[in-house]
Amino acid sequence: MEKTINVKNMLGDKFSCQDAVVLRYHILKNKGEDITLDFAGLGNVPTTFFYNLFSELLYSNDRNYISDHIKVKNLANMNDYNRVIKGTTVSS
Numbered sequence: 001m002e003k004t005i006n007v008k009n010m011l012g013d014k015f016s017c018q019d020a021v022v023l024r025y026h027i028l029k030n031k032g033e034d035i036t037l038d039f040a041g042l043g044n045v046p047t048t049f050f051y052n053l054f055s056e057l058l059y060s061n062d063r064n065y066i067s068d069h070i071k072v073k074n075l076a077n078m079n080d081y082n083r084v085i086k087g088t089t090v091s092s
Contacts, residue, residue, distance in 0.1 A: 002034040008041045020052035027070065028056070040074040050084040063087060 005026060011019045027035055039045060057066055066085045075081055082088075 002036060003030055004036045004038055006038045006040065008039070013042060015049075017046055017048040017052050020049050024053050024056065027053070032069070034069050034071070036071045036073060037075075038073050039076070042074075042076070044077040045075065045080070047080045047084060050081050054085060058085075058087075 005023065007015075007023065010026070011022060023037070054066055063085060072078070072081055
């Protein structure tokens with residue numbers, strides 16, 4: 001069964017990169033299930049947010065795990081998300 005997480009409802013519209021740990025907790029709690037992260041109502045999300053969010057999954061699984069089990073929708077800067085999960089960027 002797929003679980004949808006509304007990021008704005010969970011973190012508010014003025015979240016920081018450090019707030020990714022809250023979202024990461026919910027993703028890890030549902031590991032193995034399909035999750036959709038809904039970024040409706042939010043503008044650009046910093047690349048460092050995605051790195052903080054997915055770093056543990058990237059180190060403990062292969063990159064395909066994220067693309068196979070975690071979907072995103074309503075994200076303004078999809079390129080930044082893809083760069084992090086595909087390993088084509090580093091956070092600064």
